[in-house]
Amino acid sequence: MADVAFSGRASHTSLPHEGVNAVTHLARFVMAVEERAEAVRASGGELLVSVVSGGRAPFSIPDAASATVERRMVPGEPEDVLDAEVTEILAAMTTADATVSARHTLRMTRPSWQLDPGGPAAAFAARLEAALSSRGWSVEGRFDAPYWMEAALWEARGIPTLVCGPAGGGLHSVDEWVDLEQVTAFTDALAETIVRWGVTLREACGRPTPGRTPYAAPVRPAPGQHVRAPELVEEWSAHNYHPLPVVLTSGAGPWVTDVEGRRYLDCLAGYSALNFGHGHPRLLARAHAQLARLTLTSRAFHNDQLGPFARDLCTLAGKEMCLPMNTGAEAVETALKVARKWGYRRKGSRRGAVIIVMEGNFHGRTTTIVSFSDDKVARDEFGPFTPGFVAVPYGDAAALREALSDEDVVAVLLEPIQGEGGVVIPPPGYLREVREACTAAGVLMLADEIQSGLARSGETFACDHEGVVPDVYILGKALGGGIVPLSAVVADADVLDVITPGTHGSTFGGNPLACAIGQEVVAMLATGEFQSAAQARGAQLATGLDRLRGRGVDDVRIRGLWAGIDLDPALGTGRGLCERLLARGVLAKDTHGRTIRLAPPLVVGSPEIDVLLEALEHSLADLA
DSSP states (O other): OOEEEEEEEEOOOSOHHHHHHHHHHHHHHHHHHHHTHHHHHTTTOEEEEEEEOOOOOOOOOSOTTSOEEEEEEOTTOOHHHHHHHHHHHHHHHHTOOOOBOOBOEEEEEEOSSOOOTTSHHHHHHHHHHHHHHTTTOEEEEOOSOOSEEEEEOBOBTTBOEEEEEEOOOOOOOGGGSOOHHHHHHHHHHHHHHHHHHHHHHHHHTTOOOGGGOSSOOOOOOSTTSSTTHHHHHHHHSOOOOOOOSOOEEEEEBTEEEETTSOEEEESSHHHHTTTTOBTOHHHHHHHHHHHTTOOOOOTTSOOTTHHHHHHHHHHHHTOSEEEEESSHHHHHHHHHHHHHHHIIIIIOOOSOOEEEEETTOOOOOSHHHHHTOOOHHHHTTOOSOOOOEEEEOTTOHHHHHHHTTSTTEEEEEEOSSBTTTTSBOOOTTHHHHHHHHHHHHTOEEEEEOTTTTTTTTSSSSGGGGGTOOOSEEEEOGGGGTTTSOOEEEEEOHHHHTTOOTTSSOOSSTTOHHHHHHHHHHHHHHHTSHHHHHHHHHHHHHHHHHHTTBTTTEEEEEESSSOEEEEEOGGGOOHHHHHHHHHHTTEEOEEETTTEEEEOOOTTOOHHHHHHHHHHHHHHHHHHO
């Protein structure tokens, strides 16, 4: 049985904002280790994780199967240094033979002299101790100043323990604590981070939290803090969404935390925008590095990130050119413009450029897109509408071929899987028939892979399930890594070269920050790791969902790690089921009355899928 020990080191000076910086670095280090937890568990060894204090020192990995990695951080150290080291650690762990065994505690040390018991440092100590005690942590000892932090992640007797006491070192002036407001902010951030470590590591080890709930007991905010968030939205924001009654404030991997400290398994993943989970270390590292360099330039100038991103994305898709945009709807609008321009320039359309779309489609909510939507809520009272679209039944190849007899048709737009419709999967062979019909008619096949693409369905693109290559890929959501809006139209040059200077543009399209993150997303997808993860966890989810058929579930549609579940109408609505799941610590989204969609981040592990299935089973029983 292999043994891999990780020792991460951090220290900070007395200024509160530097303390938060150190805590953030430590949390990111632990999150990076957790990213590999599932793979490490599967191979039968043991992973020991600890984080302790110290000064700067190099680290080494002499043997990936039995190694100690030391990571020491000092104040002001560039974050990209840590990020590069985390990347190397993860690479070593990939080959390690280990499972997770985690222990945790936090030891806070203080200078050997006493500080004013009424000062900010004492206020910090009292607030932190109260916050952690309210979450079930036992607190041993006292401390008066958080100038030096020594943390070790371990689980003693199954009880998280906060050990506070003198350990020498670090003489600082209390005057460096600026005011109580800074102390409060630092305390809240530290308490939240500490508890997140403990709960997450217990679950990564396959040990459920007390009561088998997938979240920790809540920490109540200070009076007036956060409590008006929903009210402020109602008062100051347009009511274009109907969110569930939860206010989220942080996330890590497949988990999110609300303002009361309660944790939830995110099974929506931003409609697949968060395929790589919340705060993926590799993506954050790339984002932080680029943030420090250059975030935006006008396309009147070149930047050094657009070219590499375009090259790598086109290579991934097997195409020759891409046109970067921001949102998914913007990419669809761009594809429609490209298709019509291509129709006039290449196909020789004269009377018009008609585009065939599918009934039940969802491509966004701009005026042109809702022009061919059959969703009354999205469409009613927003006319007059853009002409030039013909809708045919989704999955009906014969109806499509008949519509293609119109010589003015220049393109067919479809989702390989209709996500908003409830993860509607077309009949086997349908995508091949669409491809063949488009080729025979000499029109473009436009595949909206904004939700279905980039590994969600278990393949890089959902079209890959039938070996189909469309003329145009429309991409978005996960392309931005859950960090920035980024979308793209990807096609060969004979399609996209109809776009010339002045015919299309976007202020933020192709900005260096988005392109840097997008290039990292493409590099992660190129390994096949996330496609495989979607297949493996999707198979586990499918097995569990099949057992629920006839027990409150009428039908299940699943492809990769993406499922649509039709609820028995006798049990109520999809919204009602989502509210039950919320109460059990799982976030999901309803659609079309009695259907809910499940799309956890692709970094989700086997224990989290079990949490989801258990919560779903009990929620259905509650409704029954």
